[in-house]
Amino acid sequence: MKLVFASSLVATSYAASWGYETQPWQMGYCKPTEYARQSPIDIVTKDVVQAVGPDTLIGAGDFTRQHLQEHHYDVTVNDVDSAGAHSITFSFTQEIGNEKFACPQFHCHFADSEHAIDGKKTFGECHTVCYDKEIYGSFGNATRSINGDELAVFGFFVEEDAHVADNAAVDSWIAAKNGFTSTSDVVEVQIATPNNTDKYIRYLGGLTTPSCNPIVQWTVFAESVKISTAQKLEILKWSSGHMIGNNREVQPMNGRVVTCYGCEDEFENDDEDDEDQDCENKKFIIREDGTIRPGMNLDACVGVSTNQNRAKLMWVNCDNNEMNDDINLEWSFEKHGNHSFGYVIRSMDDGHDHEHPALAWSIRSPSRAANQMVFLKEQAAGLMEKQMFVFEHGMIWLRHKNGEQNYCVSFEGEGKKVKTRKCWKPLAGEFDF
Ligand SMILES: [Zn+2]
Numbered sequence: 001m002k003l004v005f006a007s008s009l010v011a012t013s014y015a016a017s018w019g020y021e022t023q024p025w026q027m028g029y030c031k032p033t034e035y036a037r038q039s040p041i042d043i044v045t046k047d048v049v050q051a052v053g054p055d056t057l058i059g060a061g062d063f064t065r066q067h068l069q070e071h072h073y074d075v076t077v078n079d080v081d082s083a084g085a086h087s088i089t090f091s092f093t094q095e096i097g098n099e100k101f102a103c104p105q106f107h108c109h110f111a112d113s114e115h116a117i118d119g120k121k122t123f124g125e126c127h128t129v130c131y132d133k134e135i136y137g138s139f140g141n142a143t144r145s146i147n148g149d150e151l152a153v154f155g156f157f158v159e160e161d162a163h164v165a166d167n168a169a170v171d172s173w174i175a176a177k178n179g180f181t182s183t184s185d186v187v188e189v190q191i192a193t194p195n196n197t198d199k200y201i202r203y204l205g206g207l208t209t210p211s212c213n214p215i216v217q218w219t220v221f222a223e224s225v226k227i228s229t230a231q232k233l234e235i236l237k238w239s240s241g242h243m244i245g246n247n248r249e250v251q252p253m254n255g256r257v258v259t260c261y262g263c264e265d266e267f268e269n270d271d272e273d274d275e276d277q278d279c280e281n282k283k284f285i286i287r288e289d290g291t292i293r294p295g296m297n298l299d300a301c302v303g304v305s306t307n308q309n310r311a312k313l314m315w316v317n318c319d320n321n322e323m324n325d326d327i328n329l330e331w332s333f334e335k336h337g338n339h340s341f342g343y344v345i346r347s348m349d350d351g352h353d354h355e356h357p358a359l360a361w362s363i364r365s366p367s368r369a370a371n372q373m374v375f376l377k378e379q380a381a382g383l384m385e386k387q388m389f390v391f392e393h394g395m396i397w398l399r400h401k402n403g404e405q406n407y408c409v410s411f412e413g414e415g416k417k418v419k420t421r422k423c424w425k426p427l428a429g430e431f432d433f
Pocket of ligand 1: 107110127208
């Protein structure tokens with residue numbers, strides 16, 4: 001995140017030692033050796049701890065919906081071409097937020113994001129900066145003290161998606177930047193937030209710019225804001241000043257814990273005994289009607305509620321008359337090019353008349369493929385490794401980038417989630433189809 005700097009601060013040398021190489025600060029601003037709570041971090045999903053109970057510290061999901069999703073905010077914009085500018089920054093003419101947390105500004109880091117998830121960064125990351133007004137009274141007071149609870153910063157990943165239309169909020173930033181004449185001009189912009197604001201991680205860190213004070217309670221949302229290719233290209237034109245490459249490198253965890261709110265399902269990792277090597281509950285029959293059924297129980301089907309873009313797959317009774325029409329049971333297998341592997345996609349029409357990416361079976365993390373829920377997510381090239389499956393030996397295998405097939409889908413019983421298990425190939429020829 002970024003603090004507001006006095007305009008007299010002029011770059012005379014670069015500060016490579018604490019993470020940036022091209023930004024307008026002198027050496028020695030950050031003291032990582034003194035501050036263990038540094039940001040950004042690499043969010044390692046296998047180490048993320050599920051939150052117990054609601055987010056009483058900030059209530060970030062509600063806060064975002066209530067305070068960051070207005071149709072417009074009156075802001076002033078910094079002069080991104082000036083020597084001291086570090087990021088495009090939108091300062092609210094009146095602080096937004098609630099009685100507890102007030103927010104003076106938001107700004108963005110391109111390209112890349114500051115935080116990473118399992119080592120991967122997105123195109124950008126925007127930070128809405130808020131401070132504890134109840135305790136500190138003003139933003140200035142908050143940033144001058146070092147207790148650890150001064151700020152609450154909300155991080156939103158920004159990602160290019162070739163399938164989406166221009167993001168309206170990002171369009172408002174582009175218009176503000178391209179129409180810039182003076183830092184005192186007031187313009188209207190929106191804050192770009194993802195659709196799902198209930199799922200996010202929380203950890204204790206610091207400012208990602210000098211002087212890196214360890215005073216931030218970070219909230220980083222799991223779902224990214226999607227921007228069009230044209231918008232990405234437009235942002236990349238902001239190459240004067242220091243607008244591109246203004247992301248600090250990830251910092252050591254130093255024993256800190258990352259907590260997730262809204263991740264109950266995806267981080268679920270049961271320790272059931274999985275030494276069943278006969279594979280009976282891992283063999284399936286794919287019928288012409290599109291249903292996928294366990295060989296040992298032909299009454300069960302893989303089903304999912306069709307109106308969610310990221311829904312869990314469940315084992316349901318295929319013939320249950322009381323079943324809601326919304327339960328989808330029909331699947332098709334779409335091969336990836338000429339390969340034997342491909343996507344398992346929902347074949348049912350969702351009733352919308354516009355085109356959008358198909359929904360495909362997906363897992364959360366290939367690096368820990370056992371005991372993972374299979375859920376539906378929009379088919380995307382970048383998710384290939386998480387969405388690739390192979391039908392072989394009567395089983396549905398996950399296919400990793402390295403070609404390994406050690407995990408497959410398992411039948412857990414009707415009413416249970418569809419999960420992946422460690423798998424062994426059956427004896428040659430047996431059950432092949
Ligand atoms: Zn920032």
